Amino acid sequence: MPGHRIFTTAFAKVYPLYVRKAEAKGRTPAEVDQVICWLTGYDEVGLRRQLDVAADFETFFAQAPALHPNTALIKGVxxxxxxxxxxxxLMQQIRWLDKLVDELAKGRAMEKILRG
Structure with a gap:
């Protein structure tokens, strides 16, 4: 069974949408990066590399250094x-990322978004 279309979509195409959504609510690109790095284990250099090579979501998550151990605490719609x-x-990982960006855009405190 073929995967969902989002799996082969370049992460670099969706990343600006995450940033725009957050910025529209007064958050910063650095905060978006912090959330992405928390979830995936990428550092800033690794995240930039994934953006530069236009890795698709499947590759982006497959090459992630380590998903955060608290991902099970990410709940919601x-x-x-x-x-x-x-x-x-993979779809769950993408949805986790969407949920974290949503929480950021809704003004939730960073410590709560990062399940601290």
């Missing part, structure tokens, strides 16, 4: 879908 109920592991 994104696009009408409960993130904790998503069966496909």
């Amino acid at each position: 994104v696009c009408g879908v409960r993130v904790e109920a998503v069966d496909d592991p």
